[in-house]
Amino acid sequence: MDWYERDRDVIEPLLKLAEQCPGLGFWKLFDRLRRQGCTANHKRVGRIYRELKLNRRRRTKKRLPVRKPQPLVAPQQPNQVWSADFMSDALYRGPRFRTFNIVDDFNRECLAIEIDTSLPSARLIRVFEQLKEG
Numbered sequence: 385m386d387w388y389e390r391d392r393d394v395i396e397p398l399l400k401l402a403e404q405c406p407g408l409g410f411w412k413l414f415d416r417l418r419r420q421g422c423t424a425n426h427k428r429v430g431r432i433y434r435e436l437k438l439n440r441r442r443r444t445k446k447r448l449p450v451r452k453p454q455p456l457v458a459p460q461q462p463n464q465v466w467s468a469d470f471m472s473d474a475l476y477r478g479p480r481f482r483t484f485n486i487v488d489d490f491n492r493e494c495l496a497i498e499i500d501t502s503l504p505s506a507r508l509i510r511v512f513e514q515l516k517e518g
Contacts, residue, residue, distance in 0.1 A: 391432050394424045402438050409440050458489075465489040466515075470503075484508060486515065 388395065397420060401413050408416075414429050422429075433439070459465040467487045474480045484498040496511050 387432075387435065391428070394422060394429055394432050395436065397422060398429065398432060398438075399436065402436075410438075413438075460490070462488055462490045462493075466495065484511065486511070 394417070397417055398413065401408075401416050405413070405416075410430060410433050413433070414426055417424070417429060465488075467489055469485045469487070471483045471485065472480060473483075479501065481499060481501050482503050484496075484503050485494060486496045487494050495515055498507065498511050500507075
């Protein structure tokens with residue numbers, strides 16, 4: 385343990401910091417040591433950090449459960465499933481406009497297209513209500 389005696393000037397403040405802040409890793413502890421006036425370089429502090437077994441475990445990626453792909457269900461008749469989509473573009477002069485499209489998934493018929501520079505939610509609700517009525 386001759387290294388312990390030789391590196392006592394780094395070991396004691398490092399252990400003290402590690403005890404005060406157990407959640408910090410090497411680099412944050414090293415920065416705090418530097419702010420306290422320790423002049424040891426990062427290689428020396430890193431060696432001491434490892435020899436004192438202060439290494440923190442690396443977090444592993446959380447594994448997602450294996451998903452079984454489900455086949456897509458195709459609609460059997462019109463008006464069973466609709467898809468709604470926003471699109472955006474700009475005119476040559478610069479103003480931007482948006483389109484709101486509603487498509488029937490059975491026959492891919494476009495049921496409604498709403499075009500304007502601004503499409504508030506009340507207007508989209510009105511479009512859906514009109515489609516529902518007739």
